Amino acid sequence: MISFVWAESKHHIIGVDGHLPWKLPNDMKRFKDVTTGHPIVMGRKTYESFPNGPLPNRLNIVISRNPDYPVPESVVLLTDKNQLSQYVQPTEEAMVIGGEGIFKMFVDDVDRLYLTEIDHDFAGDTKMVEIDYNKFKLTEKKEGTVDERNIYPYTFKTYDKI
Template sequence: MIAFLWAQDKNGAIGYQGTLPWYLPNDLKFFKQMTINNAVVMGRKTFEGMNKRPLPDRINIILTTDKNYEAEGVKVMHSREEVLKFAAEYEGDTLITGGANVFTFFMDDVDVLHRTMIEGEFKGDTFIPEIDWTKWKLDKSEAGILDNRNKYPHVFETYVRKEK
């Protein structure tokens, strides 16, 4: 299965200067829960925004057009087709985690959307690409718990693609 996994503010911002525009431990925990023992696909800029550190206990796939790109502890792939072939043969979930261009490449291939909707506005320079929500059905919605570390109201949502 191929799924998108992202957090956004109410304006669709998903990043600022290569990192997340907010600090929300509940979302980081959700991200880990969804990706552990699965494969994550991200673009080179997203990976480099994480200081080129592969996420532990996951297959880290970096999608880049740079044929000479190398990084320790990751699989480097150069095309959408290469990622789709991997996902078709992989027994676990393949989660597309950003950035915006990578989401765009796989918009027609994804089966499930996992979105953390943050009720706030943040400074952003990267935004989730437009999604045709008529093709999706809300399957699950759960409000995140607010506390002294999780200061922004947020909701974890899962959407499934409607039948074609």
């Protein structure tokens, strides 16, 4: 199955200048909890936004149009989404983690959404694709804790395809 994992602020903003527009450690923790142990599927730019290279304890799958894009041996490089089935079993939960073009690529295939909704207006240059929420049911909702390290109000939501 295919899941999306992302955080968006008001107006569906997800990125600015190649990085996240906000700092929200509790969301990073949720991302880690949700994705660890599952393959993560991402665009080349999202991969390059990781400060310390591939994320540990998950198969990192990078999508690029460049078949020669250099990745370490532990990382899988795809040039086409149809190659995904060679690396991920249908029973596994493949976590598509962005960015924009990669969410668009899988929007008709996605079964589950892990959304962090940030109730703040950020400037950005990358937006989440349009999702038809009529096709999904909200199965989990949890208000995030606001504190000195997590200063923006946020809500964790999970949706499953009806």
